[in-house]
Amino acid sequence: xxxxxxxxxxxxxxxxxxxxxxxxxxxxxxxxxxxxxxxxxxxxxxxxxxxxxxxxxxxxxxxxxxxxxxxxxxxxxxxxxxxxxxxxxxxxxxxxxxxxxxxxxxxxxxxxxxxxxxxxxxxxxxxxxxxxxxxxxxxxxxxxxxxxxxxxxxxxxxxxxxxxxxxxxxxxxxxxxxxxxxxxxxxxxxxxxxxxxxxxxxxxxxxxxxxxxxxxxxxxxxxxxxxxxxxxxxxxxxxxxxxxxxxxxxxxxxxxxxxxxxxxxxxxxxxxxxxxxxxxxxxxxxxxxxxxxxxxxxxxxxxxxxxxxxxxxxxxxxxxxxxxxxxxxxxxxxxxxxxxxxxxxxxxxxxxxxxxxxxxxxxxxxxxxxxxxxxxxxxxxxxxxxxxxxxxxxxxxxxxxxxxxxxxxxxxxxxxxxxxxxxxxxxxxx
Amino acid sequence: xxxxxxxxxxxxxxxxxxxxxxxxxxxxxxxxxxxxxxxxxxxxxxxxxxxxxxxxxxxxxxxxxxxxxxxxxxxxxxxxxxxxxxxxxxxxxxxxxxxxxxxxxxxxxxxxxxxxxxxxxxxxxxxxxxxxxxxxxxxxxxxxxxxxxxxxxxxxxxxxxxxxxxxxxxxxxxxxxxxxxxxxxxxxxxxxxxxxxxxxxxxxxxxxxxxxxxxxxxxxxxxxxxxxxxxxxxxxxxxxxxxxxxxxxxxxxxxxxxxxxxxxxxxxxxxxxxxxxxxxxxxxxxxxxxxxxxxxxxxxxxxxxxxxxxxxxxxxxxxxxxxxxxxxxxxxxxxxxxxxxxxxxxxxxxxxxxxxxxxxxxxxxxxxxxxxxxxxxxxxxxxxxxxxxxxxxxxxxxxxxxxxxxxxxxxxxxxxxxxxxxxxxxxxxxxxxxxxxxxxxxxxxxxxxxxxxxxxxxxxxxxxxxxxxxxxxxxxxxxxxxxxxxxxxxxxxxxxxxxxxxxxxxxxxx
Numbered sequence: 001x002x003x004x005x006x007x008x009x010x011x012x013x014x015x016x017x018x019x020x021x022x023x024x025x026x027x028x029x030x031x032x033x034x035x036x037x038x039x040x041x042x043x044x045x046x047x048x049x050x051x052x053x054x055x056x057x058x059x060x061x062x063x064x065x066x067x068x069x070x071x072x073x074x075x076x077x078x079x080x081x082x083x084x085x086x087x088x089x090x091x092x093x094x095x096x097x098x099x100x101x102x103x104x105x106x107x108x109x110x111x112x113x114x115x116x117x118x119x120x121x122x123x124x125x126x127x128x129x130x131x132x133x134x135x136x137x138x139x140x141x142x143x144x145x146x147x148x149x150x151x152x153x154x155x156x157x158x159x160x161x162x163x164x165x166x167x168x169x170x171x172x173x174x175x176x177x178x179x180x181x182x183x184x185x186x187x188x189x190x191x192x193x194x195x196x197x198x199x200x201x202x203x204x205x206x207x208x209x210x211x212x213x214x215x216x217x218x219x220x221x222x223x224x225x226x227x228x229x230x231x232x233x234x235x236x237x238x239x240x241x242x243x244x245x246x247x248x249x250x251x252x253x254x255x256x257x258x259x260x261x262x263x264x265x266x267x268x269x270x271x272x273x274x275x276x277x278x279x280x281x282x283x284x285x286x287x288x289x290x291x292x293x294x295x296x297x298x299x300x301x302x303x304x305x306x307x308x309x310x311x312x313x314x315x316x317x318x319x320x321x322x323x324x325x326x327x328x329x330x331x332x333x334x335x336x337x338x339x340x341x342x343x344x345x346x347x348x349x350x351x352x353x354x355x356x357x358x359x360x361x362x363x364x365x366x367x368x369x370x371x372x373x374x375x376x377x378x379x380x381x382x383x384x385x386x387x388x389x390x391x392x393x394x395x396x397x398x399x400x401x402x403x404x405x406x407x408x409x410x411x412x413x414x415x416x417x418x419x420x421x422x423x424x425x426x427x428x429x430x
Numbered sequence: 431x432x433x434x435x436x437x438x439x440x441x442x443x444x445x446x447x448x449x450x451x452x453x454x455x456x457x458x459x460x461x462x463x464x465x466x467x468x469x470x471x472x473x474x475x476x477x478x479x480x481x482x483x484x485x486x487x488x489x490x491x492x493x494x495x496x497x498x499x500x501x502x503x504x505x506x507x508x509x510x511x512x513x514x515x516x517x518x519x520x521x522x523x524x525x526x527x528x529x530x531x532x533x534x535x536x537x538x539x540x541x542x543x544x545x546x547x548x549x550x551x552x553x554x555x556x557x558x559x560x561x562x563x564x565x566x567x568x569x570x571x572x573x574x575x576x577x578x579x580x581x582x583x584x585x586x587x588x589x590x591x592x593x594x595x596x597x598x599x600x601x602x603x604x605x606x607x608x609x610x611x612x613x614x615x616x617x618x619x620x621x622x623x624x625x626x627x628x629x630x631x632x633x634x635x636x637x638x639x640x641x642x643x644x645x646x647x648x649x650x651x652x653x654x655x656x657x658x659x660x661x662x663x664x665x666x667x668x669x670x671x672x673x674x675x676x677x678x679x680x681x682x683x684x685x686x687x688x689x690x691x692x693x694x695x696x697x698x699x700x701x702x703x704x705x706x707x708x709x710x711x712x713x714x715x716x717x718x719x720x721x722x723x724x725x726x727x728x729x730x731x732x733x734x735x736x737x738x739x740x741x742x743x744x745x746x747x748x749x750x751x752x753x754x755x756x757x758x759x760x761x762x763x764x765x766x767x768x769x770x771x772x773x774x775x776x777x778x779x780x781x782x783x784x785x786x787x788x789x790x791x792x793x794x795x796x797x798x799x800x801x802x803x804x805x806x807x808x809x810x811x812x813x814x815x816x817x818x819x820x821x822x823x824x825x826x827x828x829x830x831x832x833x834x835x836x837x838x839x840x841x842x843x844x845x846x847x848x849x850x851x852x853x854x855x856x857x858x859x860x861x862x863x864x865x866x867x868x869x870x871x872x873x874x875x876x877x878x879x880x881x882x883x884x885x886x887x888x889x890x891x892x893x894x895x896x897x898x899x900x901x902x903x904x905x906x907x908x909x910x911x912x913x914x915x916x917x918x919x920x921x922x923x924x925x926x927x928x929x930x931x932x933x934x935x936x937x938x939x940x
Contacts, residue, residue, distance in 0.1 A: 001455050001551075002474045002529075003448055006482060007536055013485045014505045020597070021502025057503055060605050060904035062870050062889075062897055069895030070836045074859040076762065077753025078829040078846055087833065087841040113506035114513060 021057075022119065028052040029115070033123045051112050125274055144236035155231025164230035172228060178221040179214040187211045244279040244365075245327050246271060247319055247336040250301065252288045253310045255341050260372040264339030265302055266410045267370050271337055274418065279333065285322060291345075293318035310343045312385065313352040320359050329363055336360070337368045342383025349388045356389075361397050368417060369401040440727075442736030446540040451475070454544045454732075458552060461726045462719060466800050468556040471530040471570065475551065478533050484508050486523050486533055490702070493531060494577040496584035496694075498600050521744075524550040526558040526705070528570040541737040545744065548723040553716025560808045561711075563704035572624075573701060579625040580694040587687050599688055602908035603674065603695035609872055610674030610696040611703045624697070628690055635686065662879060669873040669888075673909065674699070676874050682883070683914035692912070707865050710812045714768015717749060718803070721769070751828065767828075771815070774824045775802055785822055812863040820856045822847070832858045837894070870897055872919075883915040890924040896931060897921060906935035913937070 022029060032052050081087075115123070151164055187207055194204050248268050250261070275282045286301035287293055290308030293315040319336065327334065344352065361367055369389050382390070389401045402413045438453040455475075462468045478486070488505035489495035521538055525531040532550045534543060558564050569576075588596045603610075663669070670676040674696040678689045705712070724745075728738045751766035752758040775793065778786045779802055782794035793802045806815060831846040832855050845851030845858075861867055876886040887909075889897060902919065910917040919933045 001452075001459075001472065003451055004474065004476045005448075006476045006478045006533075009482070011481055013482070014488050014501060016497045017488065017499065017502035017505060019502070020497060020499035020593070021506060024499040024597075025503075057499075058904065059500055059601075060901040060908075061608055062872060062902055062905050064868075064870055064895040065898040068837050070834070070893040071895070072832050072834050072844060072858045072861070074762075074830055074832045074855055074862060075754040075759075076751055076828045076830055077755065077759075078831040079753075079755075081831055081843045081846060083843055083846055083848075083851065085843040087843065089840050111503070111507065113510040 025052055025057055026123075028056065030123055033115070033120060057111060121273060121277065125277060146234040147237045149233050149235035151230045152233040153227075153230065155233070159231045159234075161230045161232050165224065165228050168228035168230065169224045172225060173221065173223070176221050177217075178223075179218050184211065184214055184218070187214070243281040243283070243331065244275050244333040244335060245283045245285060246275055247322075247334070248284065248286050248301065249315045249319065249336060249338040250286075250288050251290070251310055251312070251315075251340040251343065252301075252304075252306050253290045253343065254305070254307050255310070255343055256372075257374065259374065260339075260341055261302060263372040263404050263407065263410060264370060266407065267339065267368075267404070267414065268337060270410065270414045271335065271368075274414075275335060283327075285319075287315050287318050287322070289315040289318070295322060309345055310340075311348045311352075312338075312340070312344045313348050313355050316352060316355040316360055320355070323363055334364045335366050336364050337370060339370045339372055340385060341373065342371050342385045344383075344385045344388075346384060349384055352385075353388045353392060356399075357392060357395075357397060361392075361399065364398070367399045369399060370413075371401070371403045373403060373405040438732055440540050440544060440733050440737045442539075442541060442734070442740045444540045444737075446538065446543045450540055451543060451547075454540070455547055455551070457727060457730075457732050458544070458548050458723050461723045462548065462552040462556075465726065466719070466722065467804065468552055468719070469560055470552060470555040471528045471559050473551045473555060474529045474531050475547070476531060476533050477536055479536055480512070483520070483523070483533065483535055484512065487520075491523055491525065492573075492577055492698075493525060494574065494581050496581045496600075497588075498604075499597065500604065522546040522550045524554045524558075525573075526564060526568060526570050526701075527573050528559075530555045530558065530570075539740065541733065541740045542744065544727070544733070544737075545720055545724060545741050548720035549716045552723065553719035554712060556719065557708070557712050557715045557807055560804070561704070561708060561811075562809055563708060563811055567704050568701050576624055576697065579628075580698075583628070583694065584691060587691065591687065596691070598911070599691055600695070602912050603692050605905045605908040606673050606677075606912075607695055607699040608869060610672060610692075610699040612672045612675065612700065613703075613866065614671070624693075631686070631690075659876070663876060666877060668877070669875045671871075671873050672696070673872070673874060673887075677909075677912050680877075681913050684912065688912075703865075704811075707811045707813070710764035710768045710863060711807065711810065711815050712768075713765045714772050715803075715807050717745075717765050717769040718772040721745060753829075770824055770828065771819055772803055772806075774821055775799060775806065775819060777823075778821065783823070789821060790819075813860045813865075816863055817856065817860040820859065822852045825852055825855055830855050830859065867892070870895075871924075885909070885913050885915065885917045887917065887919040889919060889921045891921050891930055892924050894923075897933075899933070902933050903935065906933055910935040910937050 029052055151161060187210060191204065191207050191211070194200055194207070246268075248264075250256070250264055252261075272282065272284060284298075286296050286298055288296055288301050288306070289311070290306045291311045291314065292308070295318065315338070323329075323334065356367075369385075371383065371386055386401065386403075389399060393399050393401060400417050402417070404410060404413055438450060438457060440450075440454065455473075463470070484505060486493070487508050488501045490501075490504075495501060521535060521542060523533040525533075530551065532547070532555075534546050534550075538546060558570060564570070584596060584600075666680060667676070674692050677684070678692040678696065681689075684692075724733065724738070724741050727733045728735075733741070749763070749766045749769045751763050751770075752760075776799040778790050778794050779796050779799040782790075787794045796802070806819065810818065826847045829847055831851070832844045833841045834844045835841050845854035847855070871890045871892070873888050873890075874885060875888045878884045878886065897919075906917050906919055915937045917935045917937075920929050921931045921933075922929055
C-alpha cells in the first residue's frame, strides 16, 4: 500500500473547465451580473452568487418521460395498506413526495453558482474602453527594475562572474605561455631522479636553469590578473507606470439629499473600479463644495453635511490648485466626475463655465457631469448648470453630461459613457 | 502484530497522521484479507483537500479527464452547494483501477479514516476486482493510461481543430453516451493498446494515401449498392444498439479525429456501465465490509469505545432508510438495502428460520456466511442479486409494498408483505434495479441508402413509457450533426408493433 499526500498539488485543476463553462454560458451570466449589480453596490461584490437559466447548459439524454407509462414502484414503510387499496394520486404527479418547492421560487432549470470577484468585474466591465483620448505616459520617477545588461570590469564582489573571469584568465595564460604546473613538476621530478642516480652535471645545470626560468615566468604572469576579472552588470530599467488620478467633485449643500449622494457614490465607485482595471495606480481626490471648496477624505466626503450656498467655481479652483501642486500634467491621466443636483448661484455660472473651458477641460482626459435627482424624478425643466454644461458640450468639448434619478440607471449610464462602441457613446452625448 | 496493537489506539475525534494511517491499514488488512478472505488490487491512498475533492467530483470520479465545459458546470454547482452548506462532501472516492486509487479527505478524523479505508480500500476494492461485470467489461489495469491518452489526444485536437469544433463534438457525444454501450456482444475491452492503435491508424492512412484513387472512374458510375433491405442491413451491421459505435464506424462525413473522440467517449461510457448495474451491491459490499472490520477492530481494542460510537454515528446515518411517507424519503437507499440484504444472508447462513430453509435451501444454516457473500459479490448484479436473495424476512422488516401507477388514475397497492406478495415484490424490486429496463431500448434499424441517407432509429416502448420529448429532440439534433444527414426516431410499441410517435431532426446545413 502507498500513501500519497496530494494536498500540496497545484490547485485549480478544473480552471480550464471553468473558463469553458463561463464562455459557454456567457450571455446568461452577463445578464445575471447586470441584474445582480443593480441590486447591490459593485464594490461589495466579493464572490457574487449568480443564478442563471439552464437552457444553454442543458445536457440532454434520452430517457423515459415521467408523464406517461405504466410503472410498478416498490417502496418501504407500509403502515396500514393491504392489497387492492387505492391511494389518491399525488397532486403534481410526482408520486414521490418529500421535496417541497424552494422558498425563493427557483425552478429546477435554474443553475446557481458563485463567481469570483475578478470574474464578476471582468464580465461587469466587459466591452468598456477608455475614451480614445491621448493616453498620457509614464512617470519616470516611479519604479526601476534591475535587468541584466552584459558584463563590466568593476563591481561589487558579490556580482563577480566566475565563469567569465576564469575564461579570461585561461586565455591570457595560454596566450602568454605561462608554464603549467605539470611542466614544473616534470622538471623537478627529473632533477630528483638525477640526484638519486649517477651525477650528470651538464644535464642538471640545464634543468636547473630551465626550472628557474619557468618559475620566474610563472611568477611574472599571475594566475588571475585584475584585467581578467568580470562582474555581472545590471541596468535599472525604468518601468513605465501609467497613473491616473480621479477627481470626485460634489456639491454637498443642504439641497443634496442622502439619496442623491448615494447615486453619486455609486457612480464614483464604478469609475474607480473601471480605472483601476486600466491603470496600475489610481489616486482618488475628493473635493466637496458649498460656497467654498475643500479637499477631504472619503468618509467626510460622503457622510458629513455642510450648510451654505452653492458656488461651483470654487470646486474648479480647488481642483486647479491641486492639479498644479500635485499632479503634473505629463505624468498623470486626469479624470473628473462632478455630481450635483444642478443648483448653482446664477451669478457664478458664467465664471464656472469659463473656468471649466480654459483650466479644467484642457487638463482632463475626461470630465463627466452627473446630475442626480430625487427618486420620484420631478423635473422642472433643465437646471441652470445643466444648460450651461450643455452649451459647453455643444461647443465640442470633451464633457459628458447625464441625468440620473434612480440606482438602476447608474450602470446603464456608465456603460453609455465608456462603451467601446462609439455610436452608442455619441448618441448618449446628445 | 501485538506490537502494533499496543501502539495503535484510535480515540474518538482524534486527528490522524501518516504513521497511524499505515498502522490502521495493516490492522484492517489482517481482518479483511486474513479473516474475511477478500481479494483486492494493491491500494494507493491519496490524501486530498476539500477543493481537490470537488475537482474529483466534477470529472465524474476519474483522476484524469479531458476538458469540457460540463465538468466546469458540475464543479460550479457542487462548489456552490458545498459553500452554502447545502451538501457535505463524500468522505472518499474510489477508482476502479489497478492499483486501486482511494482519495481520502484531510478533514476526516482518525476514526473516520479507518472507516474510509475499510469501506473503500477493501470493500469497494474487493468488489471491483472480483465482480464478474467489472472483470468482463472494464480494464482496471489500463484505464489510467487510457485516460492519460484521451486527455492529451483531445487537447491536441483542440489545438489543431479549435476548441469550438471539439466542444461541439463532445456535446454531441456526451448526449449519446448512455447509448454508447455494448450490452450484449463482448467486444475487446483492453484499453492498453488503444493509444498504439490510434497512432497506427494515423500512420497507415498517411502511408497508403494516394490521391489517384479519387480520380478512378466508376466511383461515380451507376450505384452497385445492394438494394435488398436485409442484405443492406447485414452489411451495415444493423440493427445496432451502440449508437456511438455505429457512428464511429459508419458515419460518412466524420473526420478520423472525430471518430477517435467518439471512441474515447464510448470507452468511458462502457467503463462506467458496470457501476450503474451494481451500485446497490457495490455500496452494500463496502458497507458490510467496513461494518465487520470496525467491529473486529473494536473487539481487538484498536478502536476505543468513543471511536466506535463515532463510527456508529456515521454508519447509521449512511444506512438510514426513511419510510415512504417521511419528508426525507427519496427512494430506496442503496447503502441501506445492500447492507440489509448482506446482513440477511449472514443471518440465513448462521441462524436460519424454517421459512429460510424453504426459500434458501442451499445456504440456510451452512454457517459459511462470508463464503456465500463472496460468491454473490462475484457473480451477481443488483437485479439478479435481489431476484435471488431478497428474503421474506427482509421484506417484512422493511415493510416493502408495491404500488401500480398507470399514469392517470389513482395508485393501487399491488402487493404487501404477505405470503402472496413476497414473490411479486421481489420481482418488481429487481425490475426497478434493472438498468436495461430503466433505460430506453433504442436501436439503429436502417439507413435509407438509396434515398436521402436518413438514419432510422427505433425505440421499443414497454408499458407505454415514451421518451421525454424535449430532450429526445435535442439528442436527435446532436445525432444528426454527427451522422451528417437526417435522422428519424420512431417509438414503437413492443407488443403491438404500432408506431406511437416519431421524432425527426434535420441535418445541419453544410
